[in-house]
Amino acid sequence: MPIAYINHPDCLLHDMGSGHPERAARINAIADQMNASQLMDLVHYYDAPKATRQQLARVHDDQYIDEIITYEGKEGYTYFGPDAVLSPHTPQAALRAAGALIHATDLVLTNKHKVAFCNIRPPGHHALRDQAMGFCFFNNIAVGVAHAIEEYGLNRVAIVDFDVHHGNGTEAIFTDEPRVMLCSTFQHPFYPGVGADTVSDHIINVPLPAGTTGEKFREAVTTRWLPALHKFAPQMIFISAGFDAHQDDHMAMLNLCDNDYAWVTQEILGIADKYTEGRIVSTLEGGYELQALGRSVVAHLKVLMRMV
Ligand SMILES: [Zn+2]
Structure with missing residues (x-):
């Protein structure tokens, strides 16, 4: 069964200003590779598709949704939160990005595809219920997870997040939701500066110091994520797939390589095969060095497509 690849041209239109690293070229670099x-x-x-208000409201406040949606048609750039700038096409891009996760979830949970990958922007894992930050507006993966729970009645959904930054928005949204397990590795201390002290049996945070290599990353996943995931026995897995922990990516200071992304994907696939009938939705978060990003996504997808 081929995997679903979900995208929309509107995702190219969102613009945070000249020279900003979170740029449309990221989407194209992945497609090119x-x-x-x-x-x-x-x-x-x-x-x-565009996410609906009802789908967004499962994880975001109504007033916050309005503030983004009503920016459509306005002109110029507006500060909207730390490292988040609204521009005229942000609403449509953000609605498509969140909608991609809805569609991916529907495709996988109706057995049309086992696996879906969303090549979308803006990313989502820093977005809080009522605040944009860190290049993120709607928390796309949270929108998808909430859809799986509310629409399909799942009660054990796992999110794995290997972006170099801690998915603080995802954690905040699901901190009191035991139906969701979040497993995250991230550079610490680093942006957004939280996550290292979380104590929870369903939020598995693994802070990694600057300079961490693939070997130590694999050890962290093996000793911290995998036992927790086996115990949780998820019905579906969502991946916050950020590729900014790559050694070539200067957004941060971890030292992963293309093969580490293939490896961690294989481990996630192993959990999926054991517990979820292979059901995985993966969505793009960070990754800013275009060559490394394109290659790493291909390494990730080749495993999900069972080509290696
Ligand atoms: Zn990141």
Whole structure:
């Protein structure tokens, strides 16, 4: 069964200002590398729908949703939170990004695909219920997870987040939700500066010091994530797939390589095969060095497509 690849041209239109690292070229770099690796012919393409207000309101406050949606058609750039700038096309891009997760969840939970990958922006894992931050507006993965729980009645959903930054928004949204397990590795101390002290049996945070290599990352996943995931026995797995822990990515100071992303994906797939009938939704978060980003996504997808 081919995997679903979900994208929308509107995701290219969001713009945080000239020279900003979270830029449309990221989406294209992934597509280019998928083409060069002949993966694009093997996936089933879907346009992302716009998320509805009801779908967003499961994880965001109404007034906050309004503030973003009503920016459509306005002109210029507006500060909207730490490292978050609204521009005229932000609403449509953000609605498509969150909608991609809804569609991915529907495709996987209706057995049309086992696996879906969302090549979307803006990213989401820093977005809080009522605040944009860290290049994120709607918490896309939280929107998808809440959809799986509310629409399909799942009661054990796992999120794994290997972005170099802690997914503080995802943690905050699900901190009192035992139906959701969050497993996260991240550089610490580093932006956004939280997560290292969390004590919870369903939030598995693994802070890693600057300079951490792939070997130590694999050890952290093996000793911290995997036992927790086996105990939780998820019905579905969502991946906050950020690739900014790559050694070539200068957004941060971890030293992963392409193969580490293949490895961690294989471990996640192993959990999925054991507990979720292989059901995985993966969505792009960070990753700013375009060559490393494209290659790492291809390494991630080749495992999800069971080509390696
Ligand atoms: Zn990041």
